[in-house]
Amino acid sequence: MAKGLLIVLSGPSGVGKGTVCNELRARMPKLVYSVSATTRHPRLGEENGVNYFFKSREQFMEMIEKDQLLEYAEYVGNYYGTPRDFVEETLESGRDIILEIEVQGALKVKEKFPEGVFVFLLPPSLDELKDRIQGRGTENQATIDHRMSVAADEMRLLEQYDYAVVNDEIDHACRRIEAIITAEHCKVRKPADI
Numbered sequence: 001m002a003k004g005l006l007i008v009l010s011g012p013s014g015v016g017k018g019t020v021c022n023e024l025r026a027r028m029p030k031l032v033y034s035v036s037a038t039t040r041h042p043r044l045g046e047e048n049g050v051n052y053f054f055k056s057r058e059q060f061m062e063m064i065e066k067d068q069l070l071e072y073a074e075y076v077g078n079y080y081g082t083p084r085d086f087v088e089e090t091l092e093s094g095r096d097i098i099l100e101i102e103v104q105g106a107l108k109v110k111e112k113f114p115e116g117v118f119v120f121l122l123p124p125s126l127d128e129l130k131d132r133i134q135g136r137g138t139e140n141q142a143t144i145d146h147r148m149s150v151a152a153d154e155m156r157l158l159e160q161y162d163y164a165v166v167n168d169e170i171d172h173a174c175r176r177i178e179a180i181i182t183a184e185h186c187k188v189r190k191p192a193d194i
């Protein structure tokens with residue numbers, strides 16, 4: 001059986017990765033979502049095992065030592081990582097999986113899965129990005145400033161991705177990503193790619 005597609009959706013904080021990913025999951029019920037582990041505290045309404053697996057620093061370090069993470073990254077003072085087994089089992093079973101992760105982690109996944117589909121979500125402008133992070137109201141000003149300075153560096157990594165999608169409107173961004181997934185399924189795989 002053909003393996004599933006590994007789709008990595010990345011881009012700067014606040015660009016709308018979470019929002020677009022949720023909408024895609026609603027539109028593509030067969031698309032499997034990888035739930036990450038993190039040392040960040042849960043936000044109001046977030047559930048363990050649904051949004052993230054919330055871990056202590058010690059538990060996270062243990063996952064690293066046991067090689068249970070496909071990749072991990074430290075981002076604005078917290079660790080985030082992708083549980084490996086779930087991704088590999090999903091792909092083996094022929095289902096597509098989407099990882100919504102920040103850019104350093106995405107590039108580590110690319111080293112291990114060069115055949116993955118790497119999608120970079122762009123804001124319509126940096127001003128709009130700041131408005132979105134502020135508008136979400138989940139971070140204090142210092143964290144917002146830190147995330148904005150990280151965002152400028154993150155944008156430079158765009159050229160290492162396969163696709164750039166501007167998140168102007170959620171519906172438009174989702175349609176573009178759906179089109180990318182459809183196209184990837186239609187792609188003729190050369191023996192060297194398999």
Ligand SMILES: Nc1nc2c(ncn2[C@@H]2O[C@H](COP(=O)(O)OP(=O)(O)O)[C@@H](O)[C@H]2O)c(=O)[nH]1
Pocket residue numbers: 011012013014017018036037040071072073075080081082083100101102103104105106
């Ligand atoms: N490398 C990596 N990044 C992750 C993972 N899970 C989430 N992230 C990213 O970590 C960053 C911070 O996530 P979070 O604190 O939930 O804030 P938000 O996504 O900006 O609302 C975001 O860019 C996420 O996409 C993961 O497993 N690995």
Ligand SMILES: Nc1ncnc2c1ncn2[C@@H]1O[C@H](COP(=O)(O)OP(=O)(O)O)[C@@H](O)[C@H]1O
Pocket residue numbers: 011012013014015016017018019020132133135136167168169170
């Ligand atoms: N296309 C869009 N137009 C306007 N606002 C958006 C759009 N996409 C996301 N947002 C808003 O921007 C904020 C950041 O989105 P979020 O999905 O949390 O970003 P990320 O996961 O990349 O950090 C949220 O308040 C969200 O509602």
